[in-house]
Amino acid sequence: MKELTLEAKVENINAVTAFIDEQLEAQDCAMKAQMQIDVAIDEIFGNIAHYAYTPGMGEATVQFEFDPDTRMACVCFIDSGIAYNPLEAKTPDTTLAAEDREIGGLGIFLVRKTMDDVTYERKDGKNILRLFKRI
Numbered sequence: 001m002k003e004l005t006l007e008a009k010v011e012n013i014n015a016v017t018a019f020i021d022e023q024l025e026a027q028d029c030a031m032k033a034q035m036q037i038d039v040a041i042d043e044i045f046g047n048i049a050h051y052a053y054t055p056g057m058g059e060a061t062v063q064f065e066f067d068p069d070t071r072m073a074c075v076c077f078i079d080s081g082i083a084y085n086p087l088e089a090k091t092p093d094t095t096l097a098a099e100d101r102e103i104g105g106l107g108i109f110l111v112r113k114t115m116d117d118v119t120y121e122r123k124d125g126k127n128i129l130r131l132f133k134r135i
Contacts (some may be wrong), residue, residue: 001065003009008060008079010049017041020075022109023064027073029045029135035077036114040131042109044077044086052081052127070134072116077129087112 004019006012020089023032041062063076086108090096110116117132 001063003061003063005059005061008045008048008058008081010046010051012049013042013045019062020053020064023066023077025135026066027066027071027135028032029073033073033133033135037073037131037133040111040115041075042112042130044129047086047107048079048081048127049056052079054082066135073133073135075125075131075133077131079127080125081127084120086124086129087118096097 002019002023012105014079015017020037020041021034024037029037033078038094045060045062052058058079061076061078063078065074065076066072067074070095089108111131115131115133117129117130121128
């Protein structure tokens with residue numbers, strides 16, 4: 001497992017993306033899957049940066065694991081911020097026009113649609129969100 005811990009701030013999204021992309025490229029990840037994972041990183045790490053420690057600051061850890069037999073990548077986000085399970089967010093009604101929809105929720109909706117699986121747990125005061133993608 002590879003791991004990166006850094007301050008949970010929006011300015012670090014590029015560092016997280018570069019770290020994960022390096023791991024994906026080492027596994028000959030298809031570009032489409034890599035781009036989907038990159039979008040998910042932007043959404044998830046951005047949410048941690050904006051909401052996990054408000055109004056303070058804190059750290060986030062991003063872990064990467066890969067199973068070569070199944071070609072399954074796992075990107076795990078861990079923070080000690082306020083408890084929040086994004087999988088409980090209301091699914092947006094995408095049949096409505098953009099101006100008629102409620103604000104929020106589209107990012108996690110897209111993450112769930114593009115990943116093979118997404119899991120959440122709260123353990124020892126930490127939010128642990130795992131994204132699984134066959135690459």
